[in-house]
Amino acid sequence: MTSGEFGSSREKCPxxxxxxxxxSSSFDEEGRVSxxxxxxxxxxASTGPSIGGQGLEIDVEPTTPFRTPSLFSEEAVRVKCPHCGAKYLYKDEHRTEEGKYRCQNCGREIETDGERVVIYETRGDSGPAMNGAIAVLLLIIFLFVPIPIMIPAILCILCGLGVSRATGFDDTDHVVVGKSDQGPSLD
Structure with a gap:
């Protein structure tokens, strides 16, 4: 891509x-960046391909799960702690009184503002096939299980589904897009 001033370059992820x-400090010894x-x-790309196979290296996942993007979820700030290197997504309400963020790993205050990002929720493989399997399971429970056992079983299934969809901040359930470069204008 284009080399910038001050030892930086614009790179496009393949x-x-x-x-x-x-x-320039973001690149490792082999000229790779995350x-x-x-x-x-x-x-x-600015390092260019060289003879001997030292050009672009591509990490290919053997299988990519089917994910359907959904509507806009929320905005956050992507911050990397300069002390321990941990990376986190913070919402505005996580700022301290001084307007800084506190690292969840080492506990130190982070001076940088970070990058504004937009978080989109995605749906993994739990689409129509998963819903069909749940419907069949519920039908079997209704037909063959006595009522005193049926009600707790159904509650366990429904609670399990709610917990599995609401746990943590997993990259397989969310797509984080830099607001300044790729995200839509939401202002």
Whole structure:
């Protein structure tokens, strides 16, 4: 892509198409960098391919789960702690009184503002096939299980579904897109 001033360059991720400006310190010894959007590692285009296979390196996942993007979920700030290197997504309500963020790993205050991102929720393989399996399971329970056992069994199934869809902040359930480069204008 284009080399920038001050030892940085704009690189396009071959996996998700995100374009970010990376400082020269972001590249490892082999000229690779981690995408700020999808987290995959790729070789920088500005280093160029060289004879002997030292050009772009692509980490390919053997199987990619089917994911359907949904509507806009929320905005956050992607922050990397300069002290321990941990990366987190913070919402605005996580700021301290001084307007800074506190690292969840080492506990130190983070001076940087971070990058504004938009978080989209996605649906993994739990689409129509999963719903059909649940419907069959519920039908079997209604037909063959006595009522005193049926009610707790159904509650357990429904609670399990709710917990599995509401746990944590898993990358397989969310797509984080840099607001300044790829995200839609939501202002």
């Amino acid at each position: 996996y998700c198409g995100a374009v970010y400006r990376y400082a 995408c700020q959007n999808c987290g995959k590692v790729f070789g920088a």
